[in-house]
Amino acid sequence: MSLFNVYPLFDITPVKAVDVFVYDENNTKYLDLYGGHAVISIGHSHPKYVAAISDQVAKLGFYSNSIQNPLQVQLADKLEQLSGCTDYELFLCNSGAEANENALKLASFHNGKKKVVAFKNGFHGRTSAAVAATDNTKIIAPINAQQEVEILELGDLEAVEKALAKNDVCAVIIECIQGVGGLDESTAAFYEGVDVLCKKYNTCFIADEVQSGFGRTGDFFAFQKYNVTPDIISIAKGMGNGFPIGGILIHPNIKASFGLLGTTFGGNHLACVASSTVLEVIEEEHLMQNAKDISAYFIEKAKGISAVKNIKGRGLMLGLEFDFPISELRKKLIFEHKIFTGSAKNPNLLRILPPLTIKKEHVDLLFEALKSELQG
Structure with a gap:
């Protein structure tokens, strides 16, 4: 049976990874500055993470x-404790x-409302209502488009x-830093104004922290830079360091009842251990502070590259914007310099989403490669 061909693939086959490095079947070493779409938060194959999952699966991997x-x-x-979102409740998926x-x-x-407000260049997922709220008509099927x-x-x-x-909008869903869209971010006045309006019109404020959460921006959540109180916070990617897990944090003004939400695999034993270990490592290794420190270093280095027209993002959710499409540059970084980076809806933006364990010496490798390719 062949695979359903929906992914354009680079001709690289990773077989192992350690911290910020990935190795292919020829034992070629690549610097991972993309983390598999911001998924790898505490580094590949972190020993504490490996031990915790191995121990749990030997006892009980799953029950309902x-x-x-x-x-x-x-x-x-x-x-x-670590997020500071006191009194919220958690639903796992x-x-x-x-x-x-x-x-x-x-x-x-x-x-009791059904319409959703979302924003240009936002990305919220590929399923039913989530994809309808995503600003990309190419991935919205007719069955999704019936959503309001x-x-x-x-x-x-x-x-x-x-x-x-x-008075017909159930939710405003927003990424405080857009991910796939290209790292656009509005002002404090805008986010705080949206929060006020949501409360005024009995509309839920959903902070989509799927990519920006779990310390990636230097704060635990990107919205915490602003004076806002989301009704619901969505989380996933860096939450499990590669183990599939997601969830929502729910403000106490929203009440639970039996059968309201449900899932078979959500919150299984392995997923919980994976995510708890991620939180422990983030705390023990001060990775949110590291995100801030390395971000500042990265931005200073980027200022020395004349071809960089704009530096976007916060923490280790960063983008370098050029005045030309970066597709060829990205290929050169992969195949000639052995560095993984990411792209965005903005064709001129190189996305940088490394493990939060990254060090200055790893940043230096990127900028040496960029200087050699861009000559300045």
């Missing part, structure tokens, strides 16, 4: 959510799209109020 699972409670407690799907569904249950979604310009607070004043 119809029984007690203290590992879910431990994860929720650790997440509350399996991915970022599923997290946003549950967030939108819960918002609609909560206020209004996509507005990021930063247009007047348009947000005009939409919410109709």
